Structures are given as C-alpha cells and as structure tokens.
Amino acid sequence: MAAKSFDLIVIGAGPGGYVAAIRAAQLGMKVAIVEREHLGGICLNWGCIPTKAMLRSSEVFHLMHRAKEFGLKADGIGYDLDAVVKRSRKVAGQLSGGIGHLMKKNKVTVFMGEATIPAKGKVSVKTDKGGEELTAKNIVLATGARARELPGLEADGKLVWTYKHALQPAHMPKKLLVIGSGAIGIEFASFYNTLGADTTVVEVMDRVLPVEDAEISAFAKKSFEKQGMKIMQKAMVKKLDRKGDTVTAHIDVGGKVETMDFDTVISAVGIVGNVEGLGLEELGVKIDRTHVITDEYCRTGVDGLYAIGDIAGAPWLAHKASHEGVMVADLIAGKHAHPVKPESIAGCTYCHxxxxxxxxxxxxxxxxxxxxxxxxxxxxxxxxxxxxxxxxxxxxxxxxxxxxxxxxxxxxxxxxxxxxxxxxxxxxxxxxxxxxxxxxxxxxxxxxxxxxxxxxxxxxxxxx
Missing domain, CATH: 3.30.390.30 (FAD/NAD-linked reductase, C-terminal dimerisation domain)
Structure with a gap:
C-alpha cells in the first residue's frame, strides 16, 4: 500500500487539532487529520458545549422559580430531564457536524481511526476498513485527555459517574456526592443542585475552585451553601462501598473518617493525558505524569513533532489548545509565532x-x-x-x-x-x-x- 503524503498530519480533532488543521490549510499546506471518535473532540461532544447547554436549562429553571420577583406568574414549574439532555446532545451534534463541514471547506483530509507513529514523519491509521499509511514532515499531537480515575472510586455508570455519565444521566440523583471542586465538578454540582438534588461537594484542597483567588473561592462557597450545597474542604474520599442502589462514602476530614450515604457519585478529580499507544517513548518524546514535555512553541524535542492542548499540560482549556494550534501552524509555515503565555489565558466556570x-x-x-x-x-x-x-x-x-x-x-x-x-x-x-x-x-x-x-x-x- 502506497503511503499518502501530506505537509502536516494532525492527530486528534478536538479544539486544538481541528484549529491547527484549518490554520495550516489557510497557509497553503496539504493537511490530514486523524480522529478516533468524534470531530470536535471532548470539548464539543462531551465537555464545554453540552455542559453549557445543560447549565442554561438549569439557569432558566432557577429564574422560573423567581418569576414573582419580576412581576411574573409561572405555575406548575417542572422539568423533563430527558428533554434537557436531548437538547444538550442536539447542540453538541450540530457543532460536531459543523467541524466536518469546515474540514471539507478547507480541503483537510479526514481519517477516522486510531493513529500510531511508527517512525519520525510516519503515521499509521487503523480504520474500520483496514488501515492507512501517511507521511508528513510535520506531525501535531492533539490527542487530549480523559477523566482521571482513582483506585476504588472507578465509575460504573450506575452509581458512580464520570462527566460522560453525568451528561447522559440514567436517573436524576436524589442525594449526590461530587468528588472534586474544579470547574467540571462544580458545574455538575451546580446543575444537579439547581434541579433539586441534595448535593455534597468534597474537595481535597483548602477551598473550592482551588485555582481561583482565595477571596473568590470564599465568595463562591458562601453562594453555593446558600443554595443548599454542602461543601467539605480539606477532605478526601477514601473509599466507596456500593450496595444495591446506595453508595457509602468514607470521607476523611482532618484525620477523622465519616461515612455518608448517596445514590449517585460524580468523580471529577482531574485528567490524564492520552499519551498511550502512539509510540511516543520509542520516538524519544519525554513524558511527565501523562503529559508531553514541550518548549514554549509546543516543540517536543523530536524534529517535526509538536504537542498542543491538554496533552501538553496545564492550563487544560479548549481556547488554549486552539491558540496553540494556530501558533504551531504559523511556526511550521515560517511565520512569526507568538508563544502562548499561561497567565494571559482566562479561566471560566459556568456554575451559578x-x-x-x-x-x-x-x-x-x-x-x-x-x-x-x-x-x-x-x-x-x-x-x-x-x-x-x-x-x-x-x-x-x-x-x-x-x-x-x-x-x-x-x-x-x-x-x-x-x-x-x-x-x-x-x-x-x-x-x-x-x-x-x-x-x-x-x-x-x-x-x-x-x-x-x-x-x-x-x-x-x-x-x-
């Protein structure tokens, strides 16, 4: 089988990868993009976008309860969780389809399948129909990340959920435990709490939203508690006992272990970079705690191989990945590229x-x-x-x-x-x-x- 030749191959079609592909195409490069699951990646399909659609539903629901304050009348207020989820999936689907259109418009060749890099400048793609061999002088890794799973706290989809389960809930939680109060954890806590779940958030650090300014974290905690959330700081879930429809959580608070019962647990304890199975170690790529080490221009140290977005480390934000994608495309094209400064990137959390x-x-x-x-x-x-x-x-x-x-x-x-x-x-x-x-x-x-x-x-x- 003859190898197909490109100027640039992008592995991963999330907000880093697809943007890198578009920018490279604009600069006159012949571009291929390899994606194993969905165009748009986690962000469009299972992250930023569908969560915002769900949070909008809960925001409107919250406002409906306040109708009287605004001189309005609303009786028999309720929600249909299936319909809320359906709207969220429709929004995600619309945007994912839009990425397919953008790839066609920019003449980017899309390969749906699993990629490996057998040697420098070579990419093998395992597809449903067999395989493809691709070559390019430049390769961009944009494989993203997945939810971190802690031993004993693994998701089962029924009692213990990851973000994916929380976006397509099998039931409406009555008593919910959210482990982790970063953006993902607190957004789901906010959504389900607003819809009436009795919500407890456990955070290992000394405050909720630990990357934020301490004053903002304190303000947020007060607001969440006013809405009925229980916030446990400097606390750690040691283990979960699952029995029937109940999960008993063993929570260590200052050395003292408390047990509490829940019907649903959402684990949001960080992310792990998708670095496995690509052949990176053999190429000489340096990896530290599941993230590829790069310089400020996203260069891996292996000639012609770049890493952008979540796989290249914090901040784990879609807009950072997109900006890095543009920068790398400009760099490859010999244009003046500006490195992304982490402290100039805004962080947004869409809780209430x-x-x-x-x-x-x-x-x-x-x-x-x-x-x-x-x-x-x-x-x-x-x-x-x-x-x-x-x-x-x-x-x-x-x-x-x-x-x-x-x-x-x-x-x-x-x-x-x-x-x-x-x-x-x-x-x-x-x-x-x-x-x-x-x-x-x-x-x-x-x-x-x-x-x-x-x-x-x-x-x-x-x-x-």
Whole structure:
C-alpha cells in the first residue's frame, strides 16, 4: 500500500487539532487529520458545549422559580430531564457536524481511526476498513485527555459517574456526592443542585475552585451553601462501598473518617493525558505524569513533532489548545509565532454564580514579589445588576503599584465569563491603570463594575 503524503498530519480533532488543521490549510499546506471518535473532540461532544447547554436549562429553571420577583406568574414549574439532555446532545451534534463541514471547506483530509507513529514523519491509521499509511514532515499531537480515575472510586455508570455519565444521566440523583471542586465538578454540582438534588461537594484542597483567588473561592462557597450545597474542604474520599442502589462514602476530614450515604457519585478529580499507544517513548518524546514535555512553541524535542492542548499540560482549556494550534501552524509555515503565555489565558466556570479570572491571584502576585494595589467592586453597587436581579457578585483587580500593570482580574457573578475578555484584551495590549481609568464604559452595563474596580484600586471609586 502506497503511503499518502501530506505537509502536516494532525492527530486528534478536538479544539486544538481541528484549529491547527484549518490554520495550516489557510497557509497553503496539504493537511490530514486523524480522529478516533468524534470531530470536535471532548470539548464539543462531551465537555464545554453540552455542559453549557445543560447549565442554561438549569439557569432558566432557577429564574422560573423567581418569576414573582419580576412581576411574573409561572405555575406548575417542572422539568423533563430527558428533554434537557436531548437538547444538550442536539447542540453538541450540530457543532460536531459543523467541524466536518469546515474540514471539507478547507480541503483537510479526514481519517477516522486510531493513529500510531511508527517512525519520525510516519503515521499509521487503523480504520474500520483496514488501515492507512501517511507521511508528513510535520506531525501535531492533539490527542487530549480523559477523566482521571482513582483506585476504588472507578465509575460504573450506575452509581458512580464520570462527566460522560453525568451528561447522559440514567436517573436524576436524589442525594449526590461530587468528588472534586474544579470547574467540571462544580458545574455538575451546580446543575444537579439547581434541579433539586441534595448535593455534597468534597474537595481535597483548602477551598473550592482551588485555582481561583482565595477571596473568590470564599465568595463562591458562601453562594453555593446558600443554595443548599454542602461543601467539605480539606477532605478526601477514601473509599466507596456500593450496595444495591446506595453508595457509602468514607470521607476523611482532618484525620477523622465519616461515612455518608448517596445514590449517585460524580468523580471529577482531574485528567490524564492520552499519551498511550502512539509510540511516543520509542520516538524519544519525554513524558511527565501523562503529559508531553514541550518548549514554549509546543516543540517536543523530536524534529517535526509538536504537542498542543491538554496533552501538553496545564492550563487544560479548549481556547488554549486552539491558540496553540494556530501558533504551531504559523511556526511550521515560517511565520512569526507568538508563544502562548499561561497567565494571559482566562479561566471560566459556568456554575451559578459564574466565575472567571485571568492573570495572577493576589497571593501569587505577592509571592512573585510584586508590590500591589487591589481594587474591588460589588454587584450590589451596579444599576444594571440590580435591574437584572443579580446583585450577588464581586469584581477584583490587581495592579503592580510601581508600573500600573494589570496583574490579574477575578470575578464572580452574572455573565462574568463574558466580561473577563475586557481584561484579557487589556493585558494583551499591556494596558495600565491609567488607560483603564480613561476608558469610557457604557451605562447601564455590568462592565461599568470593571471600571469601578480599577478606580477602587487607586482610591477613586465613585459608586461605593
């Protein structure tokens, strides 16, 4: 069988891989992409997108219960879980189909199957129909990651779920345990809690959403508890006993083990890179704790082999993967490529209330030796937030006292996942506090709080 020759082969068609393929095609390369499961990867099919569709349903349900506050009437409020899931799957399907269209439009050759790299510049694809041999001077690894499974806490799909089971629930949990309070865990906790599940979240670190600024984490915890969630911090699930329709969790809190019964457990304890079965070790690729070691340009150290997205390490975010895909395509084409700076990538969590951040936390800025100025502005001081009935929230900004550089921004409240981009652009343009203060923010908008938070850092706040 004659090998098919390309300029670039991308392994994995998630938000890193398919974007790399499109950008390379735009730059005139002949591109192949290999995908073993779904175009769009986990993000479009089992992650970012379907979870947002489900969370939107729970948000609307929550608002329906508040109808009276807005002078409205809604009787007999309820939900149909199957219909909620069906809508979520339809949204995912629509977008996955869209990726197929984009591949055709950009003349990217798609191979559905399992890839291995038998030698430098060679890719073997095992397909339903047999196999394909491909060659290219450049190969991009974009194989993503999967849910980490801890011994004794493995998912069974009935009592113990991963994110995939939680997106297609076999039943509505009555008493739910969520292990892990990162973005995935807290989003599912938020969804099921809003629909009426008695929800407990166990987090091994000293706070929920542990990558966020400590002040935001504390605000989030208070909000979640107000909604009826039970939050256990500095706690660890030691084991799960499964019997009939019940799971007994043994939870270690400060050296003392408590047992609690649940009918459903969602495990969200991190991810593992998909590095197996590709032949990476034989090629000389260095792997550390299931992640490929790369330089800032995503080069693996093996000539012509790049790794992007989740497989290349934190932050494990779709938008980081996409940006790396574009950067690598530009680099291969000999264009000027800008490395992705992790501290310039925003993190967004779509729980209720939403959480978003970019740059350094207050603790990290201090640890790095910065002298800082910190500004805060609460949602309760903003006209638009009050009009929306969304007075619960906070915007926090951190500046370098010496230079006025925006070091970090941290938010919790309605629509902050959209607002954060203002600060992301600001950081990219190397804005100072003066630029932000002199910018006219439209009224009435939630974005005015971003202005006020900056003003507050310099003792110039108006509405507080």
């Amino acid at each position: 209330p939403q959480v978003a951040s970019v740059g350094y936390t207050e603790a990290k800025a201090k640890e790095l030796g910065y002298e800082i100025k910190v500004g805060r502005f609460p949602f309760i001081g903003n006209g638009k937030a009050i009009a929306l009935g969304e007075e619960n929230g906070l915007i926090k900004t951190i500046f370098d006292a010496k230079t006025g550089e925006l070091l970090g921004a941290h938010m919790i409240g309605a629509e902050v996942t959209e607002l954060i981009q203002g600060y992301v652009v600001g950081r990219q343009l190397e804005t100072t506090e003066e630029d932000l203060m002199n910018t006219v923010f439209p009224h009435p908008t939630l974005s005015e709080m971003m202005h006020e938070s900056v003003l507050d850092a310099y003792d110039r706040v108006i509405h507080m």
